[in-house]
Amino acid sequence: MRVVNLPAKDDVIRELRVGEPVLLNGVMVTGRDAAHKWMVETFIKKTRAPKDEDLYVYENLKKLLNGGVIYHCGPVVRKDEQGQYTFVAAGPTTSIREEPYQADVMKHFNIKGVIGKGGMGAKTLQGCQETPGVYLHAIGGAASYIAQRVNKVLDVFKLEFGVPEAMWVIEVKDFPVVVTMDSHGGSQHALVDDASKKVLEDLLAQPY
């Protein structure tokens, strides 16, 4: 199976095609609904002023996400007596909610991979072609299994969003995903959606 080390170079990303299983190694950052809204409003559209430690977080994110991966995940996290965090359960959340933001965030930070579940739409697919980047599908609900591939929690930002919505910086080893949207305009989700729509039309036309 192909292994991709993070951060990843453009030529590696361009080699990835829809349907290919991949193992990821290196550092990634989690971010979901609150994080995407906050990144776009504060640093991309600048409709709200940065506050508290926002600029410090931004400087860190620029380094971590350049050539890196963002993971749509709201983990279950345990904190031990020494204050060290570990991921207990960490599967993907539904990605389509980030559709309004994702392409802009990818381009702004030069993000090479977006991990989530359920796939994303036309705007993100376009973003994958321009950046270039890929959408990587993790197995929804396989939270204990995936948490075992998270070796270490390195840092956490925006914990005020709550544990599920915070941006966790994690080091992963052999993190399993499948490419379902590539940098050449291919999308497994668009194919399945179209095919199932045709079957639905046939089924609806059948007598009861």
Added chain:
Amino acid sequence: MRDLTNEIVEFIRRTSTDLPKDVEDRLRAAVEKEAPGSAARGALETILKNVELSRQNATPICQDTGTPIFYVRYPEGWSTRKLRQMIRDAMEIATKKSYMRPNAVDALYDKNTGNNLGGDDFPYIHFEEVDADQPLTIELMLKGGGCENVGAQYSLPDNRLGAGRDLAGVRKVVLDAVQKAQGQGCAPGILGVAIGGDRGSSYIKSKEILFGKIGERNADPEVAALEERLTNEANQLGIGPMGFGGQTTVIDTKITGLHRLPASYFVSVSYMCWAYRRRKMVVKGEEVLYD
């Protein structure tokens, strides 16, 4: 009245970390239907490994530990006020122990409470009184947000789908809901369908019916036939595990009916993800039994 807080913590742990056998059996059967080496088969194999691992390590099956939905049948004379407090205390402890993710977010102020308690409605608790000689039973379902978001409610007739106010129309809207959900509700899913009621009671009923075992059919043979037909036809859509494309999109369909107003004909579809977490505990005197 005895304090059951610790027993309810254990009950929550079991529900969050140990997938019921009837669900696991169906997932195992589904693996064999997918082509070797396909993404769909790989997804189901990972799902089954995850089920074993979470059971073994007592860690949540899914990090989205969902909306906790409790149905409590209490013998006459028990205090629902005290039972509610025990459930809420247990939920807070279970969250500290990482069996549950802090999942209650104040919608007006965007603030996660951090302990899975929020207002009177989180967790959701339904009480029903039974005779004094009956045992106390508590059922719990954990329903994740991904599958909750793809639930749908239709008001019939639906002109777009050509769905009228009968079982033929119900069939059409349920298939439409499954097609629209794609893989986003963590397919393969289980469908709870309620026909009738008002918008509120209809949705609640469509979840309540999901407490039943997989394969349990409606007593009416015509409705039972529609349940089986819908599972079969949903699978013809080819959406497959995780929406990767494949043979198994829906594992089971359950339909129930309510009384409706002459003016209304709602069909509510609750989609349950493959991580179909629901369990029961029974308290008979000193004995506490978990299913």
